[in-house]
Amino acid sequence: MDKLVVSTSAHIKDSDSIPRIMWGVNLALLPVLIAAVYFFGLYALGVVLSSVISAVITEAVIQKFLFKKPVTVSDGSAVTCGILLAFSIPPSVPLWLPAVGSFVSIAIAKQCFGGLGWNVFNPAMIGRAFLLICWPVEMTTWTSPLDGVTGASPLGILKEEGFSKVVEFFGNRTTMYTDLFIGNVRGSLGETSCLLLLVGACYLFYKKYISWHIPVSFLGTIALLSWMTGGDPLFAILSGGCILGAFFIATDMVTSPVTKTGQLIFGIGVGALVVLIRAKAGYPEGVCYAVLLMNTLTPLIDRYIKPKPFGVVKK
Amino acid sequence: MIKDIIKIGINLMLICLVGGTILAATNFITAPKIEEVEKEAKLQAQLSVLLSATQFKEIKQGFFKGLNAKGETVGYVISCLAEGYSGAFWVMAGVNKEFKIVRINVLTNKETPGLGSKIEEDEFRNQFKGKCVESLEVVKTPTADKIQAITGATISSKAVTEAVKKGLVELKRIIQK
Amino acid sequence: MLKIFLNGIFKENPIFRLALALCPSLAVSNTAFNGLGMGLCLLFVITSSNVIISSVRNLIHPKIRIPAYLTIIAVLVTMVEAFLHAYVPALHKSLGIFIALMVVFAIVLARAEVFASKNTVWKSLMDGLGMGLGFALAMVLLGIIRELLGSGSVFGYNIMGQNFKPILIMLFSPGAFLLVGLLMGFFNWYERRFTKNL
Numbered sequence: 295m296d297k298l299v300v301s302t303s304a305h306i307k308d309s310d311s312i313p314r315i316m317w318g319v320n321l322a323l324l325p326v327l328i329a330a331v332y333f334f335g336l337y338a339l340g341v342v343l344s345s346v347i348s349a350v351i352t353e354a355v356i357q358k359f360l361f362k363k364p365v366t367v368s369d370g371s372a373v374t375c376g377i378l379l380a381f382s383i384p385p386s387v388p389l390w391l392p393a394v395g396s397f398v399s400i401a402i403a404k405q406c407f408g409g410l411g412w413n414v415f416n417p418a419m420i421g422r423a424f425l426l427i428c429w430p431v432e433m434t435t436w437t438s439p440l441d442g443v444t445g446a447s448p449l450g451i452l453k454e455e456g457f458s459k460v461v462e463f464f465g466n467r468t469t470m471y472t473d474l475f476i477g478n479v480r481g482s483l484g485e486t487s488c489l490l491l492l493v494g495a496c497y498l499f500y501k502k503y504i505s506w507h508i509p510v511s512f513l514g515t516i517a518l519l520s521w522m523t524g525g526d527p528l529f530a531i532l533s534g535g536c537i538l539g540a541f542f543i544a545t546d547m548v549t550s551p552v553t554k555t556g557q558l559i560f561g562i563g564v565g566a567l568v569v570l571i572r573a574k575a576g577y578p579e580g581v582c583y584a585v586l587l588m589n590t591l592t593p594l595i596d597r598y599i600k601p602k603p604f605g606v607v608k609k
Numbered sequence: 610m611i612k613d614i615i616k617i618g619i620n621l622m623l624i625c626l627v628g629g630t631i632l633a634a635t636n637f638i639t640a641p642k643i644e645e646v647e648k649e650a651k652l653q654a655q656l657s658v659l660l661s662a663t664q665f666k667e668i669k670q671g672f673f674k675g676l677n678a679k680g681e682t683v684g685y686v687i688s689c690l691a692e693g694y695s696g697a698f699w700v701m702a703g704v705n706k707e708f709k710i711v712r713i714n715v716l717t718n719k720e721t722p723g724l725g726s727k728i729e730e731d732e733f734r735n736q737f738k739g740k741c742v743e744s745l746e747v748v749k750t751p752t753a754d755k756i757q758a759i760t761g762a763t764i765s766s767k768a769v770t771e772a773v774k775k776g777l778v779e780l781k782r783i784i785q786k
Numbered sequence: 787m788l789k790i791f792l793n794g795i796f797k798e799n800p801i802f803r804l805a806l807a808l809c810p811s812l813a814v815s816n817t818a819f820n821g822l823g824m825g826l827c828l829l830f831v832i833t834s835s836n837v838i839i840s841s842v843r844n845l846i847h848p849k850i851r852i853p854a855y856l857t858i859i860a861v862l863v864t865m866v867e868a869f870l871h872a873y874v875p876a877l878h879k880s881l882g883i884f885i886a887l888m889v890v891f892a893i894v895l896a897r898a899e900v901f902a903s904k905n906t907v908w909k910s911l912m913d914g915l916g917m918g919l920g921f922a923l924a925m926v927l928l929g930i931i932r933e934l935l936g937s938g939s940v941f942g943y944n945i946m947g948q949n950f951k952p953i954l955i956m957l958f959s960p961g962a963f964l965l966v967g968l969l970m971g972f973f974n975w976y977e978r979r980f981t982k983n984l
Contacts, residue, residue: 402964406971427955430724431761454763576694576764620847624854628861635865642872650875722936722957 312410315503315547316370322494323377323542329477329487333439334385338483342380345392349376352400361405371410375399378418378543381484382535382582383425386437386444391429395421415589416549419582426582436480447480449534453578457526474532485535495541507557508550508564509540515565523573536568539581549589556592556599563588655686658703658712662686672780675703684711687780691772694764695719702737702773708781710737713773725765733759733766737773742781745774787912794916800893801924801966802973807893811928812962814884818941821929823877825922827870827885829915831862832894836914838862840902855898856889863888893917931965932956 330338353372357365367373376396383392399421407413426433436447451460464470473479477487484491498504516536517527531537544550544564551560564584571580655665655673661683662675673686684705691700699716715729727733736756737745747767748755758766798804801811807828815821838858846854867885870878878885888894897917902910930940936956938946955961 406967424955427958427960428953429951430721430954432951434761617847617850620845621850621853621857624846624857628857631861632864635868639868639872643868646872646875722954724954 312371313369316374318501318503319374319498319542320370320377322497323374323381323484325490325493326381326484326487326538327377329490330381330385330483333477333486334437334483338385340389341383341385341387341392341483342377344389345380345396346373346376348393349373349379349396349400352397353405356401356405357409363409366410369410372400375404375417375421377484379421381538382418382422382482382543383433384436384481385483386435387432391425391432395425398424411548413548414593415586416543416546419543419586419589422582423586438480439478439486445480447534447578448474448529449572449578452533453572457529460529471528471532474529479533481533482535482538485538488532488537491537491541495537498541498545504541504545505554505557507554508545508561511558511561512536512540512544512565512568515562516568519566519569523569530569530572534572534579535581539564539568539585543581544585544588549592551592551595551599553596553599556595559595559599560588560592563591654701654714654716655703658701658714659684659686660703660711669783671776672783682706685780685784687773687776688716689772689776691768693720693768694725694762695721698768700769700772702776704777704780708741708777710740710773710777713737713769715769720765721762724759725762727759727762728765728769733769742774742777745770745777787908790909790912791916794913794918795920795923798917799920799924799973800917801921801928802970804893804896805970806896807891807921808966809887810884810891811925811966812959814881815925815928815932815962816936816957817880817933818926818929819877820880821925821927822922823874823881824884825918825925827866827881828888828891828894829918829922831859831866831888832897832918832921833911833914834862835859835894835898836902836910837907839898840905840907840910843903851903852895852899855895855903859894859898860889893921927969928962928965932962936961 327339327342330342349372350367354365354367357363357367376392376399379395379399380392383395399417402424403415403417403420404410404413434450435444436450437444446454448460448463451463461467461470464473474486475488477489479486495504495509499506513531513536516530520530521527535543540561544561551557564581567584567587568580571577571583577583652665655675656662659675661677663678664676665673665686666676668674668685671688673688674682675684675686677683684703686701686703688699688701690697696719698719700713701716702713703711705711713734715734718726718729720726720728740754740756744754744756746755747758747763747770749758749763751757756766756770794800800806801808810824810828814824835855835858839855863886866888867878870881870885897913901913905913934940934945935953937952938944938950953961956965
């Protein structure tokens with residue numbers, strides 16, 4: 295069965311660089327982890343560890359015993375997946391929840407499709423979607439930072455009671471923007487602190503691990519569309535999982551298009567879907583489903599926007 | 610050519626004729642039984658929300674008067690259509706003569722299993738006991754005189770409450786006219 | 787004869803091997819009871835349709851065989867629905883539209899076209915029984931796993947205890963889809979291992 299297969303998804307040309315990039319991403323996520331521990335307490339560290347350990351063990355066991363392939367957990371991709379999953383779930387979940395989510399991420403979304411480079415969907419987001427469908431109550435119980443009181447997230451308040459209540463909740467607009475930016479709000483573990491997410495993102499830009507196309511088109515579309523529909527563009531970008539999604543999740547190399555134009559289309563699509571889900575669907579937040587839906591279009595985008603071969607004359 | 614078409618036509622017609630005859634026979638056997646089953650199911654549904662009655666008389670479509678053995682009116686049964694999270698479903702409510710709710714029952718529940726489906730459980734349904742039109746309002750905090758929403762299933766909770774409220778208002782209008 | 791019968795259960799299991807009749811396997815295998823009910827209904831329909839079609843196969847003009855088969859299947863399904871409605875209303879209610887949908891289940895028409903129209907009555911009977919039983923067993927297997935994981939019980943009896951947090955996705959079609967895929971993979975893997983050892 296060993297054949298040479300040419301696929302659109304195998305983007306990685308230099309295999310030596312996978313571990314470097316993945317560990318680079320993990321390093322970029324470190325400041326956010328510190329913020330999570332600061333805001334939500336040491337329990338947050340437990341959630342992240344549970345997710346990461348489960349991801350690594352699942353990958354190692356499947357590769358060693360089921361497929362009898364060399365174990366490649368040291369490339370850091372399982373760790374990245376575990377961290378991203380833990381960052382996108384509420385901080386107060388029971389510890390078994392992230393472990394189950396990571397198992398689903400790795401076993402079903404990654405290894406079932408053939409492992410790193412072959413997965414159609416972002417594994418961490420599949421894990422999150424699975425958890426949200428299975429345990430909706432646990433997955434939508436938000437505790438506020440520092441004092442740990444449960445209540446609705448800002449986007450939940452927006453959905454149920456309208457924007458004026460959101461502003462009222464924070465006091466005034468300025469505190470709303472600063473709280474959202476620093477991360478002093480109810481939300482998933484790693485999505486609240488925009489400041490530290492941006493610090494990590496700067497590192498990725500500096501190392502050239504991600505390009506500007508997806509984040510800019512993603513966030514730009516959200517800002518533009520929410521401004522056009524009468525919302526507050528800055529609130530739309532700072533709240534929920536937008537920043538985390540734009541820089542760390544949508545930019546996943548395996549599940550996003552190869553070409554720059556393709557990445558722009560991808561980012562615009564995700565942004566539009568996020569606004570649509572937030573406004574019209576049953577859920578207050580839609581980054582996870584928006585990314586997954588656009589993942590399904592990635593092969594199509596890649597097919598229609600091919601890199602131009604050198605020397606081809608336009609007809 | 611024409612001969613062929615006629616031949617094929619007769620062939621198919623015969624098959625349909627035999628099939629139709631069998632179905633007619635089936636219907637002849639099962640139709641009375643099905644009617645009985647449906648009637649029984651309806652009566653059971655009505656009884657489940659208004660125990661004190663023994664028979665029911667339709668006042669208007671969806672509204673029934675409950676009579677006891679002596680023929681006195683003991684209350685009313687309303688069947689109301691609720692617009693839930695995953696489509697419409699039927700809710701049946703029993704009401705006493707003072708227009709206070711006795712019991713409600715969710716008949717065709719298609720709401721999300723484990724979340725919205727909890728509208729079927731006693732914990733939610735018992736809240737309706739003794740409530741009048743004014744108290745039929747969904748709130749999120751624990752309450753004695755309003756209806757408390759199920760955690761994570763506000764839409765389903767609201768759907769049931771709104772449907773019952775609408776039915777009750779309509780019932781009052783019909784009776785007091 | 788026995789080979790034809792067993793063929794439908796293992797080697798060409800409708801759900802896990804032929805990947806036919808996936809619609810009911812996703813929609814009504816949410817509890818073991820529903821799976822069993824659907825399986826038995828289809829067992830009856832496919833066996834009778836195989837027997838009837840194989841016995842009248844020489845009377846049907848080849849040009850209209852598909853409409854003729856569909857008419858026969860539709861009659862059988864309508865009979866099943868009427869009798870279930872009259873005598874087993876609980877099952878009728880929980881299976882709902884999927885009883886009537888049996889008319890268009892690919893597996894029934896497929897066996898009529900592929901097998902019953904070319905074989906003797908006895909062979910077709912065996913094929914129908916095997917296919918129907920294979921489908922029923924697959925449905926019960928799916929039903930047991932989905933009910934166990936999705937609501938913590940099997941055939942309505944609570945097994946997992948009070949502290950179990952049900953895996954809700956198993957009650958929805960996506961969960962069934964995942965499960966069918968994983969079981970299909972498991973059976974393929976098992977067979978490959980089995981034949982390698984021979």
